[in-house]
Structures are given as structure tokens and as C-alpha cells.
Amino acid sequence: MKPGQTQSLTISEKISSGFILRDEDGEKAFIQKVFADDSWEIGTEVEVFVYQEEGNFKATTEKANAEIGEFAVMTSVQSLPTGAFMDWGIIKDLFIPYKQQKSKIIEGKRYLVYVYIDDATGLITGTTKFKRNPQYEDLPLRNGDKVDLIIMNESELGWNVVINKQYIGLIYASDVFKKLYPLSEESGYIKTIREDGKIDVSLQPQGFENVDEFKQKIIDKLNDNYGLLYLSDKSSPEEIKEELLMSKKNFKKAIGSLYKDKVIEIKDDRISLL
Incomplete structure (x- = not known):
């Protein structure tokens, strides 16, 4: 069993x-x-x-929010001096002992929880204490893979995230092009699996082969603005990030491809649909 x-x-x-x-x-x-x-x-x-x-x-036959070895966002349904009970998605609540709480869990609030078997008791247990950016071996992930993310918290380097409910990774601040909120869910892409087993993640696909996604985003924005957008390859990274939530590098790739396809016209201070 x-x-x-x-x-x-x-x-x-x-x-x-x-x-x-x-x-x-x-x-x-x-x-x-x-x-x-x-x-x-x-x-x-x-x-x-x-x-x-x-x-x-x-x-x-109910589906638990997280199984052994997985993370999920759960709501506390009861908080006691000995521990807290979390809504696990099934008929039985998940118990988090007080010693496994990073900070005291408050009834009614949401928390990121990791589920494991406690070695001492042999019982299914939850914890809100976990390592930041741990090292992994033999990951079933590859650079460029699309993944599901749970946003954890902001750090000096960027944002810590949970990948596919199982692994902790990092989105560097330079790769963040939208407002992020703790415990929210996002789609992302594996950017780099480093030699030390740590995982870097991006909110946007990497490489020229993924330029179609950026092209479509620009076309949609042009259609929303009557075929005109006051951005060009001379615009600052900050302007592009604010308007399109993408890097200047990806923006230049996309408009270059759209220009080659004769979809847009590029001027010094703007692009427009042909």
C-alpha cells in the first residue's frame, strides 16, 4: 500500500x-x-x-491537491497549538505539526505546502518549511520544456518557484516581464538546468524557434491599437517590457520576422501593420 x-x-x-x-x-x-x-x-x-x-x-476517488513529494497551495481549516489542518482536496484534512510551520499558520489563510511521509511516525504530513533552490539529480526535465509554476516568494535574485508541483527553481529578475504574486500559478519554460542541479526558469520560451509566440503577441497588440504601435528596435528595454511584457531581444526577433514576412512596416519610432 x-x-x-x-x-x-x-x-x-x-x-x-x-x-x-x-x-x-x-x-x-x-x-x-x-x-x-x-x-x-x-x-x-x-x-x-x-x-x-x-x-x-x-x-x-477524490483527487488530492498534492501527493507525496508534491507541493500545493492549501487553505488552513483549523489551527491548534499542536499544529494546523489544511484542506487537502479530499475528505480528510492534512496535518502540519507546529514544528513544521515556517510561521504560525492562521485559520482561513492560504499556504504553500509540501507533502511527505514523516520518518518518525510513518504518517502523511505537511510542511511549510523547505529548502530554497535545492540541488537535483536525474531530472525528468530538459531546457525549453514548458512547465507549470507556483510562484513562491521574491528574493534578491528574482522569484523562487515550484515547477510541476515537484521541484524548486528560480526566475531571475531580468526574466520577469509582468507582475507576479506569491501563491499564484503561471506557465513557464526551463531555461537552464545548471551543473550543480539547480533550475533556472523563464516566463517566456527561449530561442528563435519560439518566435511565433512573440509575433502573435505583437500582432494582437497592433490590432488592439488600430495597427500602430509606438515601439521599434530603437526603443528601450523598459518601454518594450511595459508595453508587451517581453524582452527587447525577443521583440527584435519577432519584428524582424514580421518585417521579412511583409506583415509590418518598421520606422524609427513605430511599427505598423501593412
Whole structure:
């Protein structure tokens, strides 16, 4: 049985209140009837999320916000001197002991939480304490990959982010072209996986092969401004960032391609649709 994870279990017994499920080793988990499907029969394999309650394994077809080894933004539903309970997306709340709270968790507020199995108790546990920019090995990521981000916090170098709910990376301040907010979600791209195992992320795709995205953004902006935009390759990086939320480098690539395609005309102080 793999507590804190979604897995396939086999229906071994039907009882009045639900079903008994078993894994390959014969370990049991109970699932309430309310979470079962009318088509379930003994011997059928079902995909469920397994959690712990009072020393027993239980299962649900609900989807947890985060599984073991993942981060998610969760809301505190109760805060006690011993710890806090977080809305985990399933019937059972996730417990964060007081010693695993970076700062005291306040009921009703949202926090970034990491889910793990506590070595001492063997229980699924949450924490708001985690390393900043840790080093990784054998990452299933490549430069240029599009990824999902959770914005963590701003630092001296830029913004710390969670990548695909599992890894911590960094967006350098020079790569930020829009207002970011802690705990918000964004799409991003792997910029560099460094030799020390740290991950640099960009909010925009890298390389000329991704110029189409910037071209379309410029065309959309031109259409919104009656075919005229007071930006050119002589504009400052700050002006381009404010107007288009992109770097000057990507802007120049895009307008160069649009000019070559005879879509726009470039003047000293403006570009316009042909």
C-alpha cells in the first residue's frame, strides 16, 4: 500500500458501508460507498487515492491537491497549538505539526505546502518549511520544456518557484516581464538546468524557434491599437517590457520576422501593420 498516492487496487469485498480494496501484497484499504461507482464489482481494479486514518488505510476517488513529494497551495481549516489542518482536496484534512510551520499558520489563510511521509511516525504530513533552490539529480526535465509554476516568494535574485508541483527553481529578475504574486500559478519554460542541479526558469520560451509566440503577441497588440504601435528596435528595454511584457531581444526577433514576412512596416519610432 502506498499512502499519499493514487494507485490501482482490487475490489475484494463489498460491505454495507462500502468496499474493501487490496493491493498486490494483500494489504487492505476501505472506501466509503459514497466514493464508489455503481458499476464496481468484486475483482475489478479501481484507481483510488490512499490515506491514513486512526492507523488504518482508507481510500477515496477524490483527487488530492498534492501527493507525496508534491507541493500545493492549501487553505488552513483549523489551527491548534499542536499544529494546523489544511484542506487537502479530499475528505480528510492534512496535518502540519507546529514544528513544521515556517510561521504560525492562521485559520482561513492560504499556504504553500509540501507533502511527505514523516520518518518518525510513518504518517502523511505537511510542511511549510523547505529548502530554497535545492540541488537535483536525474531530472525528468530538459531546457525549453514548458512547465507549470507556483510562484513562491521574491528574493534578491528574482522569484523562487515550484515547477510541476515537484521541484524548486528560480526566475531571475531580468526574466520577469509582468507582475507576479506569491501563491499564484503561471506557465513557464526551463531555461537552464545548471551543473550543480539547480533550475533556472523563464516566463517566456527561449530561442528563435519560439518566435511565433512573440509575433502573435505583437500582432494582437497592433490590432488592439488600430495597427500602430509606438515601439521599434530603437526603443528601450523598459518601454518594450511595459508595453508587451517581453524582452527587447525577443521583440527584435519577432519584428524582424514580421518585417521579412511583409506583415509590418518598421520606422524609427513605430511599427505598423501593412
